[in-house]
Amino acid sequence: MGNTVLDVKNLLTQYYTNGGVIKAVDDVSFSIPKGQTVCLVGESGCGKSAVAMSIMGLIDGGSGGIKNGEILFEGKDLLKLKKHELRQLRGNDISMIFQEPMTSLNPVLTIGGQIMEPLMEHELISKKEAKKRALELIELVGIGRAEEIFNSYPHQLSGGMLQRIMIAIALACSPNLLIADEPTTALDVTIQAQILDLLRSLKEQRDMSMLLITHDLGVVAEVADYVIVMYAGKVIEEGPVVELFKNPKHPYTKGLLKAKPVINQRQEELYTIAGQVPNLATLTPSCYFSERCEQCMAICKEQMPKINDLDNGQRVACWLYEEVTTV
Amino acid sequence: MTNEAPLIEVKNLKKYFGEKGGLFQRNVSVVKAVDDVSFQIHRGETFGLVGESGSGKSTIGKSILRLQSITEGEVLFDGKDVHKLSNAEMRNLRPKIQFIFQDPYSSLNPRIRVGDAIGEALLDHGLCEKHEVASKVKEVLEICGLSEYHMNRYPHEFSGGQRQRIGIARAIILQPEFIVADEPVSALDVSIQAQIINLFSKLQRDRNITFLFISHDLSVVEHLCSRIGVLYLGTMMELGSREQLYSNPLHPYTKALLSAVPIPDPTLKRERIILKGDIPNPANPPSGCKFHTRCPFATERCKVEVPEFKEVESGRFVACHLV
Numbered sequence A: 001m002g003n004t005v006l007d008v009k010n011l012l013t014q015y016y017t018n019g020g021v022i023k024a025v026d027d028v029s030f031s032i033p034k035g036q037t038v039c040l041v042g043e044s045g046c047g048k049s050a051v052a053m054s055i056m057g058l059i060d061g062g063s064g065g066i067k068n069g070e071i072l073f074e075g076k077d078l079l080k081l082k083k084h085e086l087r088q089l090r091g092n093d094i095s096m097i098f099q100e101p102m103t104s105l106n107p108v109l110t111i112g113g114q115i116m117e118p119l120m121e122h123e124l125i126s127k128k129e130a131k132k133r134a135l136e137l138i139e140l141v142g143i144g145r146a147e148e149i150f151n152s153y154p155h156q157l158s159g160g161m162l163q164r165i166m167i168a169i170a171l172a173c174s175p176n177l178l179i180a181d182e183p184t185t186a187l188d189v190t191i192q193a194q195i196l197d198l199l200r201s202l203k204e205q206r207d208m209s210m211l212l213i214t215h216d217l218g219v220v221a222e223v224a225d226y227v228i229v230m231y232a233g234k235v236i237e238e239g240p241v242v243e244l245f246k247n248p249k250h251p252y253t254k255g256l257l258k259a260k261p262v263i264n265q266r267q268e269e270l271y272t273i274a275g276q277v278p279n280l281a282t283l284t285p286s287c288y289f290s291e292r293c294e295q296c297m298a299i300c301k302e303q304m305p306k307i308n309d310l311d312n313g314q315r316v317a318c319w320l321y322e323e324v325t326t327v
Numbered sequence B: 001m002t003n004e005a006p007l008i009e010v011k012n013l014k015k016y017f018g019e020k021g022g023l024f025q026r027n028v029s030v031v032k033a034v035d036d037v038s039f040q041i042h043r044g045e046t047f048g049l050v051g052e053s054g055s056g057k058s059t060i061g062k063s064i065l066r067l068q069s070i071t072e073g074e075v076l077f078d079g080k081d082v083h084k085l086s087n088a089e090m091r092n093l094r095p096k097i098q099f100i101f102q103d104p105y106s107s108l109n110p111r112i113r114v115g116d117a118i119g120e121a122l123l124d125h126g127l128c129e130k131h132e133v134a135s136k137v138k139e140v141l142e143i144c145g146l147s148e149y150h151m152n153r154y155p156h157e158f159s160g161g162q163r164q165r166i167g168i169a170r171a172i173i174l175q176p177e178f179i180v181a182d183e184p185v186s187a188l189d190v191s192i193q194a195q196i197i198n199l200f201s202k203l204q205r206d207r208n209i210t211f212l213f214i215s216h217d218l219s220v221v222e223h224l225c226s227r228i229g230v231l232y233l234g235t236m237m238e239l240g241s242r243e244q245l246y247s248n249p250l251h252p253y254t255k256a257l258l259s260a261v262p263i264p265d266p267t268l269k270r271e272r273i274i275l276k277g278d279i280p281n282p283a284n285p286p287s288g289c290k291f292h293t294r295c296p297f298a299t300e301r302c303k304v305e306v307p308e309f310k311e312v313e314s315g316r317f318v319a320c321h322l323v
Ligand SMILES: Nc1ncnc2c1ncn2[C@@H]1O[C@H](COP(=O)(O)OP(=O)(O)OP(=O)(O)O)[C@@H](O)[C@H]1O
Pocket: A015, A016, A017, A022, A024, A042, A043, A044, A045, A046, A047, A048, A049, A050, A051, A063, A064, A215, A280
């Protein structure tokens, strides 16, 4: 599959919590074609960040681990790589941007130093060359005043600027895959619009693939080519962005789209999904959404539906669609 | 709106904070968190305040409820100047004016059962007898979508949405006339957010409470508020009815804010106004119109002359030289 950058197969990632072992990522499979943006969307705690951390090899062995699956990046299984091989890939071929830029930058190093670091580590270029590239990157992410920014420290910059710096660092070694975990959630809408615009244009200029994690369906509609909806550690629906928004299939996806207030489409009452997300430590063999689903049937309480292909390119895990796929 | 006197009148409100800066915390500069803001809230309406972080929304909310002192101006509640009331008068007013926080967890004592936390204010204010508390708590829990058995649980046993219900229950049990809700749904997931928004709609309908609803989310504000004020760096840029603001925004900042909100429709092609640059440092706001450093329409005049906050049509105010 020369056209696939990332192929995640049957990923199972567990965390050890006070309540017991939980499957933060439970048999998740998806792939990212070259040059495409795949959005992972779902509510808090459904396992989005756990997917990203698994791909990056950043699950801390003391609190959890990957128990099953393959993560093929350009054909290589990341789970079989040695530590130093993985480190070589990280920040080079695959980069990640985190939700809180402040916590992932070193407060006592200059911005310039932090952009130069991966360049010098991975590209083996001179300090002078690295500085030139760092200044270009600062310009690229639209800050301007590159020299001044180069010499400043994280606390001297705003949240929006820091997020741009994180993007600059992530792009330093021209990665083929950029993983962005809620890159705009902590930012104001006007700054969010700037960052999304930047990510979109960078992706086009560089033919880069992107895994963008968000809980905001508005952001998904703006940037995604393909959407994956997660619920309680499982992928419950996925599909090309236009189809998925036009014709969502899973009752949870439908509910999410209806429950969100949308500007200039005011309704007297919002649709609500009753109840709340289940506790991952006490799941039973059933559709995990069954407690909240208006269309729940007897079988939903007994057996977890598998994810199946529909004929329009969408995939859904719901008993309502089981016959469709056998046609 | 109505000819009736407004419940809340904010007149030329200013709140300045002395901000310590620099390496040794000695260079003191002043942050004008709220800088000459005026508006009214009518009885029974929900007034929305929107703006980016640091624009002064929470500071206005806290100033109205006298949870902090003010630098200048007046806040009238039912005609009385809140910041001039004596301690005894303030104690009488307290139960009538309530605050709902973004994160109710931080305002709940982890060692006190939720039922007691909700009921204690009733006793503190001497609003009912001890033996009546439990039934009143049960009643508000039900209104807020919780159950009687929740009374004996501790805050950490609740989800974010449930804690927000507890925060709301605690505010409404006192039968307040006025509630400031500061980003009450911002920390919640979509499916839970919709439940809490509907709870606010229900309270508006059934209880005739007047609300100041603070949020940076323009779609939530459109849903719940009948009139809205748009803040930027402590200054009101535009104020009008929901219909006026959302279907025909006049101020360039309102336009930019609205156009920045992502809409969940991938087929929609919109003309976007993408603002350049960041929100300026509030300790050193731009001269003239505070928005001029990011405004796509700024002229020389905007850099020097502060635009007047003027009424451009009935009930609608805009601070911009172009309008
Ligand atoms: N280090 C950890 N130790 C134990 N449990 C964890 C850890 N990190 C995450 N979890 C649990 O794993 C599940 C998935 O968490 P994850 O962070 O992936 O969610 P998420 O979808 O990214 O949520 P959010 O939108 O809040 O960021 C949750 O139940 C969470 O509580």
